Each structure stands twice: as C-alpha cells, then as structure tokens.
Amino acid sequence: MSRTVDLVVIGAGPVGENVADYAHQSGLSVVIVESELVGGECSYWACMPSKALIRSGAALRAAKRTGGAIPEDTALDPLKVLARRDSFTSDWSDDGQVEWLEGAGIELVRGHGRLTGEREVTVTAADGSTTVLTATHAVAVCTGSAALLPDIPGLSAVEPWTSREATGVQTLPASVAFLGGGVVAVELATAYRSLGVDVTLVARSGLLGNTEPFAGELVESSLRELGVTIVHASPTAVSRAADGAVTLEFDDRDAVTTAELVVATGRTPRTDDLGLETLGLEPGVWIEVDDQLLAHGSDWLYAVGDVNHRALLTHQGKYQARAAGAVIAARANGADVDTSPWSDHAATADHRAVPQVVFSEPEVAAVGLTAAQAEAAGIDHRVVDYDLGGIAGSSLHADGYTGQARMVVDEERGVIIGMTFVGQDVAELVHAATIAVVGEVPLHRLWHAVPSYPTMSEIWLRLLETYRSGA
Ligand SMILES: Cc1cc2nc3c(=O)[nH]c(=O)nc-3n(C[C@H](O)[C@H](O)[C@H](O)COP(=O)(O)OP(=O)(O)OC[C@H]3O[C@@H](n4cnc5c(N)ncnc54)[C@H](O)[C@@H]3O)c2cc1C
Numbered sequence: 001m002s003r004t005v006d007l008v009v010i011g012a013g014p015v016g017e018n019v020a021d022y023a024h025q026s027g028l029s030v031v032i033v034e035s036e037l038v039g040g041e042c043s044y045w046a047c048m049p050s051k052a053l054i055r056s057g058a059a060l061r062a063a064k065r066t067g068g069a070i071p072e073d074t075a076l077d078p079l080k081v082l083a084r085r086d087s088f089t090s091d092w093s094d095d096g097q098v099e100w101l102e103g104a105g106i107e108l109v110r111g112h113g114r115l116t117g118e119r120e121v122t123v124t125a126a127d128g129s130t131t132v133l134t135a136t137h138a139v140a141v142c143t144g145s146a147a148l149l150p151d152i153p154g155l156s157a158v159e160p161w162t163s164r165e166a167t168g169v170q171t172l173p174a175s176v177a178f179l180g181g182g183v184v185a186v187e188l189a190t191a192y193r194s195l196g197v198d199v200t201l202v203a204r205s206g207l208l209g210n211t212e213p214f215a216g217e218l219v220e221s222s223l224r225e226l227g228v229t230i231v232h233a234s235p236t237a238v239s240r241a242a243d244g245a246v247t248l249e250f251d252d253r254d255a256v257t258t259a260e261l262v263v264a265t266g267r268t269p270r271t272d273d274l275g276l277e278t279l280g281l282e283p284g285v286w287i288e289v290d291d292q293l294l295a296h297g298s299d300w301l302y303a304v305g306d307v308n309h310r311a312l313l314t315h316q317g318k319y320q321a322r323a324a325g326a327v328i329a330a331r332a333n334g335a336d337v338d339t340s341p342w343s344d345h346a347a348t349a350d351h352r353a354v355p356q357v358v359f360s361e362p363e364v365a366a367v368g369l370t371a372a373q374a375e376a377a378g379i380d381h382r383v384v385d386y387d388l389g390g391i392a393g394s395s396l397h398a399d400g401y402t403g404q405a406r407m408v409v410d411e412e413r414g415v416i417i418g419m420t421f422v423g424q425d426v427a428e429l430v431h432a433a434t435i436a437v438v439g440e441v442p443l444h445r446l447w448h449a450v451p452s453y454p455t456m457s458e459i460w461l462r463l464l465e466t467y468r469s470g471a
C-alpha cells in the first residue's frame with residue numbers, strides 16, 4: 001500500500017496529536033502513525049497515572065494539617081487509589097483518543113514508522129504488512145523518549161521496573177527501591193509510600209538536581225518524615241534472588257534488598273529504530289532542531305517534543321507542536337514564516353521560560369532560571385528569598401506550613417527571570433510567574449498587581465517588598 005499526504009506525523013503522543021491538529025486546522029491533509037496507544041506515554045504511563053497515584057495521599061495529609069479536624073488514623077484505601085488511576089488511563093484503552101483523531105479529521109495508521117527516504121515513511125503493522133507514506137511537504141518525528149537503564153553490572157538482567165511498570169502497577173509490592181533522585185523517582189517514591197509500600201530511594205547526589213538547592217533539601221526531609229529511606233550512593237552491582245527480591249550492592253555501605261526495583265535515571269530518545277541513518281544521522285540520537293522545530297540540515301524533517309530534548313515536559317512539547325504545526329502549514333501554503341522570537345512560529349519560551357511542577361511533598365513549582373543558571377549565563381542578577389510559611393494564606397492553608405520562595409531578578413532590565421515556589425499546594429502559583437517572565441513585566445508595574453487576601457499569592461507582595469528594601 002502507498003499513500004501521499006501533505007504531512008506525516010510519526011508518534012501519536014500528546015505532541016504528535018497537536019502537530020497534526022494544528023497543521024490540519026490550517027488545511028493540510030495529515031496521517032499520524034502510532035505503534036502503541038494513541039495518547040502516548042503521558043496518558044498511560046507518565047503524567048496522568050502518576051499524578052492520580054499521588055493525589056489521594058497528598059489530599060489526605062493536607063486535610064490532616066487542619067487542627068486535628070481529620071483523625072490522624074484516617075487511612076487511604078490503596079485499591080480505590082489504583083482504581084481511580086485506572087479511570088484516568090481509560091484502562092489502557094485508546095478508544096477515546098482515536099475517536100478524537102477521527103473527529104479532528106486526522107487519519108491514523110497503526111504500526112511502527114521508519115524513515116525510508118526523502119519525505120517517505122514506511123509503516124510496518126503488527127501483522128507485518130507495510131504502508132509507504134509520502135509527504136508532499138513535511139514529516140514530523142514525535143516519537144518521545146523511553147526510560148534509560150544505566151550501565152550497572154547485572155541491572156538489565158534483573159529486568160527492573162521502569163516508570164511504565166511503576167505507574168501501571170496492579171499489585172503493590174511490599175517494598176520497592178527507586179534508583180535515581182530526579183522527578184520520576186521523587187514523585188513515585190511519594191506515591192508508593194502513601195500507598196503503604198516500604199520505600200528506599202537511592203540517589204547518587206541531592207534530589208531534584210536541576211532546581212534551586214532548597215527544593216531538593218525540603219523534599220528530602222519530608223520524604224524522610226513520610227518514612228522513606230534515602231541512600232546517597234551509586235550501586236556497583238544488582239542481582240535478583242530466586243524469591244524475586246532485588247539486591248543493590250555498594251562499595252561503601254550495606255546492600256539494599258527490596259521486593260522490586262524501579263529505575264528512574266533519565267530518558268533516552270526513541271530514535272534507535274527510526275531510519276535516521278537514511279538522513280545521515282546516527283540512530284538513537286536526540287534530534288537537534290531550530291526554533292521552528294526543523295531538524296538541523298533538513299528542509300522537511302521536524303522533530304517535536306521529548307525527541308528533540310529541549311524540554312521533556314508535555315506542556316512544553318505541546319507548545320512546540322503549536323509552533324511546528326503553524327510553521328509546516330505556512331510553508332506548505334506558501335505563506336511567510338516569521339522566525340523572530342516570540343512569534344507564533346517560534347518556540348522561544350523553550351530557552352528561558354519553561355515552567356514545571358514537581359508533584360512531590362512539598363510541591364516544587366518553578367519557571368525560568370535558577371540563581372545558579374543566571375550566574376552561569378553571566379546575567380547581572382539579584383536573588384530574593386522569602387519564607388512561604390510567613391504568609392497569612394499559607395498558615396490558613398496548613399498548620400505549620402513549611403515552604404520557601406525565590407525570585408531571581410535581572411538587575412539590568414528590572415524583570416523577573418526565574419521563580420521557584422516550594423510548599424504544599426504551590427502548583428497553581430507558578431503560572432503567574434510564567435506570565436511575569438514571558439511578559440517581562442517590569443517590577444515597578446508588578447507592584448500594582450495586588451494579591452488577594454488571605455491567599456498564598458501574597459508571597460508576590462512580600463518578595464517585591466523584600467526586593468525594594470534592598471535585603
Ligand atoms: C513517570 C513520568 C511522569 C511524568 N509526568 C509529567 C507531568 O506531570 N507533566 C509533564 O509535563 N510531563 C511529565 N512527564 C513527561 C511527559 O510524559 C513527556 O514529556 C511527554 O509524554 C512527551 O510527549 P511526546 O508526545 O513527545 O512523547 P510520548 O508521550 O512518549 O509519545 C510518543 C509516541 O510515539 C510513539 N512512537 C514512538 N516511536 C514510534 C515509531 N517509530 N512509530 C510509531 N509510533 C512511535 C510511541 O508509542 C508514543 O505513543 C512525565 C514522564 C514520566 C516518565
């Protein structure tokens with residue numbers, strides 16, 4: 001079988017769906033290729049199931065921080081939590097998302113897509129049959145990323161869990177070790193501990209390495225309070241016993257043995273079996289792109305979302321997808337492409353204004369540069385810190401509220417270039433900061449954005465007052 005359409009999208013994760021939709025809305029015919037479930041990692045094994053596993057425990061503990069109104073011995077029902085998670089993954093059925101594609105006028109071809117020539121993708125279906133798709137204008141690679149297994153002796157032989165098995169769990173293990181100190185390990189360690197599992201977290205350095213240092217410190221001390229054992233070391237060998245238990249060995253400390261091991265040590269691009277060699281690229285690489293999401297050295301291949309390694313986040317990938325869809329459509333329709341920063345055709349925010357919420361306990365919500373990143377970029381900046389627990393809204397929110405906020409100000413321009421909030425329920429605070437960073441709102445104008453009383457947003461006023469005081 002062979003077909004010709006305007007645009008072929010490989011990968012129907014959140015990013016591929018959006019590239020396809022934006023291009024189609026501008027009049028292009030689009031085929032999207034998917035080898036697993038339409039909706040991708042985020043819907044079935046990442047964002048949604050992990051947040052569903054986290055939410056119940058976080059809500060219960062928050063309720064208990066209100067003057068003893070909720071009895072301390074109130075407990076979660078783990079089976080109900082797993083059932084709620086199942087509802088968010090639609091029991092791992094993509095019927096709903098396939099229906100959405102049909103409604104949007106995007107054609108789905110199921111199978112594994114490979115680049116086999118210029119603007120050509122060959123799709124191999126589960127039954128071995130092939131379809132050759134030729135794109136008149138562009139091919140967009142949106143194949144995402146997969147869990148990376150580090151090279152530790154014995155690790156792959158024990159067939160450890162990754163985030164896929166951990167988010168899709170049906171029978172909770174009695175104990176589990178998470179290898180890694182990043183977002184996946186921290187979030188899932190919190191979820192599993194809430195569900196009554198004995199959790200050990202093995203991290204070679206501080207937690208949440210890319211955030212402000214106080215974020216990882218506050219999260220680490222809260223994980224310990226929740227009963228998580230934290231080991232700062234790198235395993236030198238891994239083995240699985242006949243009873244299924246997994247043991248991590250270390251050079252300089254006692255071994256750790258748990259019923260299961262989850263590896264959460266970063267991601268690898270899903271480009272190893274994509275036919276990149278036909279373009280002179282090495283298989284297995286992250287595909288580098290410009291701000292229009294066009295792969296370096298090509299005039300028809302776009303790479304959008306995790307696979308380009310600009311920001312491994314659903315919302316940022318979807319932002320890129322809106323730009324890529326508009327660029328592909330403009331070029332196909334013979335319209336001008338505006339490559340200037342902040343145009344509809346440029347993913348400018350990827351460079352300086354990427355927001356992220358880590359659903360840890362406490363939550364970490366940040367956008368833009370950390371103080372260390374501003375320093376490394378050579379920006380004349382000032383750091384303003386404030387204790388989030390000192391805000392009236394926070395004290396109402398939770399007894400003994402513990403948290404911290406940091407604002408990083410570009411002194412030359414008088415604008416915020418980075419903001420970090422750490423504390424219970426800070427997730428929704430970050431979008432205001434994203435608007436301030438993207439809009440480059442001068443601090444003297446922000447002074448007039450009055451936060452409501454008594455909300456946690458009063459942190460904005462306190463940070464501005466502290467800045468003005470010169471402290
Ligand atoms: C545990 C976990 C939790 C996360 N939580 C969050 C969160 O809360 N918020 C957030 O913003 N981000 C989160 N992320 C990151 C988020 O999941 C990714 O950034 C997002 O899924 C990337 O979307 P994507 O469309 O680029 O790739 P994916 O979602 O990985 O989709 C790629 C799709 O391409 C398909 N595919 C791959 N190769 C081929 C091929 N050759 N042919 C056909 N189809 C192919 C795959 O089957 C898949 O469906 C989390 C990640 C993990 C691991």
Ligand SMILES: NC(=O)c1ccc[n+]([C@@H]2O[C@H](COP(=O)([O-])OP(=O)(O)OC[C@H]3O[C@@H](n4cnc5c(N)ncnc54)[C@H](O)[C@@H]3O)[C@@H](O)[C@H]2O)c1
Pocket residue numbers: 150151179180181182183184185187203204205208209234235264265266267311312313356357358359
């Ligand atoms: N809430 C969210 O936004 C969210 C949630 C989960 C995941 N994600 C995204 O998914 C991506 C992947 O998350 P992740 O936690 O897997 O990666 P990560 O890059 O955040 O963290 C990887 C961790 O593994 C450690 N590590 C790496 N190699 C190791 C080794 N050989 N031995 C021991 N430790 C090792 C690192 O030191 C680090 O602590 C992130 O980039 C994140 O953006 C986002």
